[in-house]
Amino acid sequence: MSGLVLTRQRERAAWGFVAPAMIAIGLFFVIPVVSALLLSLTDFDIYALADLSNLRFVGLQNYERLLGNPLFWGALRNTALFAVIGVPLTVGASLVAALALNARVVKWRPVWRVVFFAPFVTTLVATAVLWNYLLNTRYGVINWAITSVGLPAVDWLGNPQTSIPAILMFVVWKTFGYNMLIFLAVLQTVPDDLHEAARIDGAGAWMRFRHVTLPAIAPTFLLVSIISVASFFQLFAEPYVMTQGGPAQSTVTVLYFMYEEGFKWWNLGSASAVAFILFLIILAVTLVQLAVARRLGAYQ
Structure with a gap:
């Protein structure tokens, strides 16, 4: 009997500790x-919004209207392009930087960590405005470097063919430092004995990375990939500040489209439908990532 009472007391204590977090989540x-x-x-x-008596229940009409809207499909195509190109670039750059900083041959490693991580903690709007100046056609530093070697200047943010690559350069530079720290943390947990044993067996640098390092960081690699996919599918501030969705709507993302639906045209019902479609897309992509990782043995 006393054991049952003790169990109930522990359950009440557990719910007491969990309750504040559950209330906040709710x-x-x-x-x-x-x-x-x-x-x-x-x-x-x-x-x-002015009079709730004007509110009507329309069922799935908002979703049907969105699926028939070419602007929504254009935004979805742009977002998918950002994700397909940006995720491998971000994850790859993060992993390469983490491997370089984890190597003992690199000097001033704490300084390089700060340099790589600083863009992530810097205000996004401020850095986006700075990149607008760097990419400016007439007086931008990047175009100055291009023209100094005899090449023509590039209208990075005014040409539909270069606007997405320009924003991608900025996003990768801005975000890869965060993923780099995650990779660096897990790389430092890989025992040196494993690398030493592989080196004694004659394994080169690539073989040690493939058979020692990569299996050890596989779960973290999956985590970083999922975070990066969700981040790229939710791009908004970058195109909003740098191009306002232009030129010719070439950088309008799903989140940017949702913002215009909700706060430019005040179609809040339609904007909410966009949000749930985006949620379903991210959920589906995440489930595919988990299934692929499970098949490859990176996730159990």
């Missing part, structure tokens, strides 16, 4: 998400 996550889902099933607009 107030600031569950309720807003459910409210947004219900909002996506209505025609909530500026007229309903």
Whole structure:
């Protein structure tokens, strides 16, 4: 009997510790998400905002209208292009930088860590405005370097063919330092004895990376990939500050499209539908990543 009472006391104590976090999650996550889902099933607009009697339940009409909107499909295509190109670049740059900083031959490693990580903690808007000046066609440093070797200047942010690569350069530079620290932390947990044993067996640098380092960091590699995919699918501030979705809507992302639907045209029901479509896309891509990683043995 005393054991049962003790168990119940422990359960009450556990719920007491968990309750504040659960309440916070309910107030600031569950309720807003459910409210947004219900909002996506209505025609909530500026007229309903002024008078709720104008609010109507429209079911899945917002989703049907979005799937028939070429602007939405263009935004989705741009977002997919950002993710397909940007995720490998970001993860690859992060891993290379982490491997370089983890090597004992590199000097001033603490300084390089700060240099690589500093862009991530710098205000995004400020750095985006700075890159606008760097990429400027007339007086940007990048075009100055290009023209100094005899090549023509590039209208980085004014040409639909170069606007996405220009933003990608900025995003990779801005974010890879965070992933680099994650990789660096896990690389420092790999025992040196494993590398030494592989070296004694005659394994070169590539073989040691493939058969020792890569299996050890595989779960972290998966984590970084999932974080990077979600981040690139939620790009908004970068195109908003640097190009305002132009030129010719070549840098409009799904999140940027959602912002315009909700706060430019005041179609809040449609904007909520965009948010849930984006959620489903990110969920589907994440599940595919987990399935591939499980098949490759990187995740159990």
